[in-house]
Amino acid sequence: MAKGKKVQGKEKVEDTVKATKSVSKGGKKAEKVVKPASILTDESVAFMKNYLNTAMPVGFESSGQRLWVDYIKPFVDTHYVDPYGTAVGIINPEAPFKVVIEAHCDEISWFVNYINPEGLIYVKRNGGVDHQIAPSMRVLIHGKKGAVKAVFGWPAIHTRLSNAENKEPQAKVDNLFLDCGARSKKEVEELGIHVGSVITYQDGFDELANGYFIGRAMDNRIGGFMIAEVARLLKANKKKLPFGLYVVNAVQEEIGLRGAEMIARRIKPNIAIITDVTHDTQTPMISKIIEGDVACGKGPSPCFGPAVHNKLLQLVQDVAEKSNIPLQMRTVSRSTGTDTDSFAYANDGCPSVLISIPLRYMHTTVEMLHKDDIDSTVQLMYETLLTLTPETNLSYL
Secondary structure, X not given: OOOOOEEOOEEOHHHHOOEEEEEEEOOEEEEEEEOOOOOOOHHHHHHHHHHHHOOOXXXXXXXXXXXXXXXXXXXXXXXXXXXXXXXEEEEOOOOOOEEEEEEEOOEOEEEEEEEOOOOOEEEEEEOOOOHHHOOOOEEEEEEOOEEEEEEEOOOOHHHHOOOOOOOOOOOOHHHOEEEOOOOOHHHHHHOOOOOOOEEEEOOOOEEOHHHXXXXXXXXXXXXXXXXXXXXXXXXXXXXXXXXXXXXXXXXXXXXXXXHHHHHHHHHOOOEEEEEEEEEOOOOOOOOHHHHOOOXXXXXXXXXXXXXXXXXXXXXXXXXHHHOOOOOOOEEOOOOOOOHHHHHHOOOOOOOEEEEEEEEEOOOOOOEEEEHHHHHHHHHHHHHHHHHXXXXXXXXXX
């Protein structure tokens, strides 16, 4: 990936906007679109890959949070971690007006729930993990002695057709089991595995053709990466904000937005900008009539909804238009299903907006997004922060 373009030691966010140059064609000058340089540097991409590959199951996010805090420290004035592990980097901590940019870091996973006498391990969900993708997947069981490799076993096609009804068995939580090579409960326990050990899939980051990235926990580790990049660009470009900026990497979103709920009460922000993933709707078995028309590689996807503050959303749209950032608007019914809801309805109410990045195959091990959308979403948050002031009028009346 190309390095972020630097001019006199500063990263030029403006260079991410599509540029054109004149090209001679048959004696006439034609406009040719020049692909912009990425905002991201080699160092930031290396961090992104390491961060995405680090296990951060719900309730056990500490390992990845350490990486994130270490990365963001040079770009903020101070930081702290709350009692449940949400990490916060702060620029201008003494400012009375507070703006949050937020993502969540936790990933869906499994718990060890029961170990049978033969050494097979039965599981329980930790977050909205999809049971249908589990059979034959490789996992890591995080026990007292470190990570233990295992697989979700599944009967061979030759054998599973021979039941009385001659019907294919379907994967369900109560028939999924792990095989770690142990052949007794005692052997399992000797490996450090116990009831309550958390389980994550082994699959990690990879790159596909045409600028696509895949990974196990793009939802929403990519958001934590993007808000860190916003902080990095503010520092690199020596921008001075007229408010306190709280860069929040929250825990426990996947089980009910709990980390955001706690930290919103603690910070009491005046404005919150949340980033998360949303569904790319271009693949089979997804209805655009229900989910809207959203595609990877075509820009961030803000939404309309009750928790989304209309005037703040309009400001984001105006910033995108001015900065030539394409948007894919969508709607949500009742709630956003993201940390936006926790911030919007916290305390006395906090004007909040959700800026999502399109994602294919959510809650699988091959969550897919486009690197151009990373650039665009980072740029949109950055430019929005430069537009906001404590005097920005967000009153509905």
